[in-house]
Amino acid sequence: MEILSATQLSKQFRSRGQTVEAVRDVSLRCASGEVVAFLGANGAGKTTTLKMLTGLIRPDRGEVSVCGGDPNRDARVLRHIGAVLEGNRNLYWKLTAQENLEYFGALRGMGRLEASRAAILWLGRLDLEGKRHTLVHKLSRGMQQKLAFAISVLHRPRLLLLDEPTLGLDVEATTALKGYVAEWAAEGNAVLLTTHQLDVAQELSSRVVIMRQGAILAEQSTAELIRQYSGQSYTVRFQGTLAEPQVALLAGLPVRLELRDDESLLLYFGAPDGLYAVLEALRPQPLISIEPTLADLSDIFVYLNRDGAPLPPAARYGPLPTSPVLNQEALHA
Amino acid sequence: MLRLFAAEFRRSALLMRRYLGNTVGGIIGITLVFLALFYGAQFISGVNRFGDRLDTLVVGYTLWTLILFVLAEVSSDAQQEAQSGTLEQVCLSPFGLTRIFVLRGLANMLWMLCTNAAVLGLLLLITGVSLQVSAWVIVPVIGALLSAYGLAFLFGSLALSAKKIQQLLNLVNFALLFLLMTPFETMGPVVRAVTSVLPLVPSAEGLRLTLVQGQPLEPLQVMVMLLSGAVWFGLGLLAFRGADRSVRQRGVLNSY
Numbered sequence: 001m002e003i004l005s006a007t008q009l010s011k012q013f014r015s016r017g018q019t020v021e022a023v024r025d026v027s028l029r030c031a032s033g034e035v036v037a038f039l040g041a042n043g044a045g046k047t048t049t050l051k052m053l054t055g056l057i058r059p060d061r062g063e064v065s066v067c068g069g070d071p072n073r074d075a076r077v078l079r080h081i082g083a084v085l086e087g088n089r090n091l092y093w094k095l096t097a098q099e100n101l102e103y104f105g106a107l108r109g110m111g112r113l114e115a116s117r118a119a120i121l122w123l124g125r126l127d128l129e130g131k132r133h134t135l136v137h138k139l140s141r142g143m144q145q146k147l148a149f150a151i152s153v154l155h156r157p158r159l160l161l162l163d164e165p166t167l168g169l170d171v172e173a174t175t176a177l178k179g180y181v182a183e184w185a186a187e188g189n190a191v192l193l194t195t196h197q198l199d200v201a202q203e204l205s206s207r208v209v210i211m212r213q214g215a216i217l218a219e220q221s222t223a224e225l226i227r228q229y230s231g232q233s234y235t236v237r238f239q240g241t242l243a244e245p246q247v248a249l250l251a252g253l254p255v256r257l258e259l260r261d262d263e264s265l266l267l268y269f270g271a272p273d274g275l276y277a278v279l280e281a282l283r284p285q286p287l288i289s290i291e292p293t294l295a296d297l298s299d300i301f302v303y304l305n306r307d308g309a310p311l312p313p314a315a316r317y318g319p320l321p322t323s324p325v326l327n328q329e330a331l332h333a
Numbered sequence: 334m335l336r337l338f339a340a341e342f343r344r345s346a347l348l349m350r351r352y353l354g355n356t357v358g359g360i361i362g363i364t365l366v367f368l369a370l371f372y373g374a375q376f377i378s379g380v381n382r383f384g385d386r387l388d389t390l391v392v393g394y395t396l397w398t399l400i401l402f403v404l405a406e407v408s409s410d411a412q413q414e415a416q417s418g419t420l421e422q423v424c425l426s427p428f429g430l431t432r433i434f435v436l437r438g439l440a441n442m443l444w445m446l447c448t449n450a451a452v453l454g455l456l457l458l459i460t461g462v463s464l465q466v467s468a469w470v471i472v473p474v475i476g477a478l479l480s481a482y483g484l485a486f487l488f489g490s491l492a493l494s495a496k497k498i499q500q501l502l503n504l505v506n507f508a509l510l511f512l513l514m515t516p517f518e519t520m521g522p523v524v525r526a527v528t529s530v531l532p533l534v535p536s537a538e539g540l541r542l543t544l545v546q547g548q549p550l551e552p553l554q555v556m557v558m559l560l561s562g563a564v565w566f567g568l569g570l571l572a573f574r575g576a577d578r579s580v581r582q583r584g585v586l587n588s589y
């Protein structure tokens with residue numbers, strides 16, 4: 001069942017005479033049971049898009065529908081939405097953890113008893129029961145982040161929007177949070193999250209949406225995306241420092257370099273026969289090894305998001321053009 | 334709605350308790366300021382010239398401090414919450430920002446009235462003034478609170494969109510002191526009619542009439558006070574809703 005659908009969202013900001021096109025023609029869908037990861041560099045427009053889904057920012061153009069209603073027009077639709085917003089201090093510092101939960105529960109329309117029970121449940125789950133009666137400003141940053149998560153799910157929303165939910169969490173808390181997000185989706189709800197931790201996205205998401213400069217660059221099932229790039233990537237190890245012309249040559253190729261003193265790495269994306277051009281550019285560096293690699297999401301992300309990568313002409317809804325096409329373009333750039 | 338009000342009330346009670354020191358300090362501070370102003374003025378002028386108007390002064394001053402509290406409430410709330418980021422969480426409520434802030438105002442009003450009653454009590458005790466308390470007092474108090482909340486929401490809407498309005502608020506506080514303390518009713522019917530359009534003026538007059546002179550109010554006066562209160566309150570709410578909309582349009586709900 002489809003829980004969220006947004007079509008052709010656009011937003012421009014004007015500040016001090018300058019216009020910023022923060023979001024251009026972004027369309028999104030999120031069905032029940034799905035976790036969608038929203039990726040993109042700083043300033044790509046992720047937060048702006050998320051806020052347009054909740055009415056916190058009014059879109060210039062486009063439609064939002066959450067469980068059949070538009071939160072920009074009808075605030076009652078917000079009952080179905082829970083959100084952890086960026087900046088993590090969305091809590092009252094002079095209230096305790098429990099009081100914050102109860103208050104925000106009431107703001108979402110919950111009864112006192114209901115909110116108080118749910119609060120105790122979530123504080124227990126998030127390992128915060130010892131901090132129930134502690135004022136929020138005496139909680140650590142990670143604990144505050146956990147509390148913000150608890151607030152977002154307290155009223156059992158159908159759509160959960162998480163803007164960098166793992167920011168500041170330790171390893172254990174990150175694992176726990178991932179567990180709850182997966183559980184929440186498995187119960188038939190929809191989750192849309194942004195993150196800069198690509199391992200989190202890779203593990204949790206069933207689909208990724210990559211944004212760049214306000215537009216959607218790629219959208220695909222996570223497994224499919226990784227599979228597509230996996231057969232298409234090689235790691236080349238070599239020695240020595242590269243000369244200027246070599247670097248210039250490589251800049252035009254679909255590669256990513258990690259230069260080190262002893263042994264450098266080159267990651268190549270593309271069809272196997274394109275590899276020869278890369279090797280040609282590396283000549284005469286001594287090669288150590290060439291191996292096909294299993295791409296992970298961070299490699300693909302960096303590759304798709306590199307400078308000079310072609311921007312999508314307009315909103316695209318559906319799979320990427322097959323990778324050989326992308327690579328051909330890059331090869332002849 | 335009722336649930337939300339109960340929650341707001343619990344929250345305001347908790348905050349009240351946590352800031353109890355501030356409140357008590359505030360009550361003492363406000364009383365001291367009055368005494369300093371009053372006896373200071375007497376000392377400088379060398380004559381006891383306020384003698385017959387002391388009761389008017391006490392009533393005006395108490396009203397003024399009440400209005401100061403009310404006036405700062407919505408805008409400082411909006412400003413602080415925009416800074417800390419809680420405003421966005423509040424805006425995610427299906428009840429809507431305006432309704433939540435109105436209920437908050439209502440919940441806080443009880444505490445403000447208590448604080449204010451304490452100040453008035455202290456002032457009466459120290460100055461030895463006695464007031465005529467009748468049921469009529471309720472009308473100007475309601476009128477004054479309505480207009481004050483109207484103004485508070487007007488400034489709240491400024492705070493939402495401009496964020497920094499402390500300077501302006503300081504200036505306005507003194508303009509209000511003038512509005513509240515000036516007995517426009519003694520300046521002839523034309524002045525009286527014109528000035529009753531201003532916020533709070535009819536209610537301040539009503540308070541002087543009832544508390545100081547112990548007069549009952551005429552139906553027309555009651556109407557003017559309540560109408561003025563309702564109009565200013567309505568204006569404030571309209572402006573606040575407009576600001577809410579424009580801030581979402583510009584994407585500046587949190588302080589950017």
Ligand SMILES: Nc1ncnc2c1ncn2[C@@H]1O[C@H](COP(=O)(O)OP(=O)(O)OP(=O)(O)O)[C@@H](O)[C@H]1O
Pocket residue numbers: 013014015020021022040041042043044045046047048049086583584585589
């Ligand atoms: N209220 C605003 N006024 C002006 N410009 C804004 C406003 N909000 C966002 N922007 C601009 O819009 C663009 C997108 O910002 P956004 O916060 O959506 O990025 P993001 O993808 O969330 O980045 P990050 O990963 O850093 O959180 C940026 O260029 C930002 O400067």
Ligand SMILES: [Mg+2]
Pocket residue numbers: 046047048086163
């Ligand atoms: Mg962001």
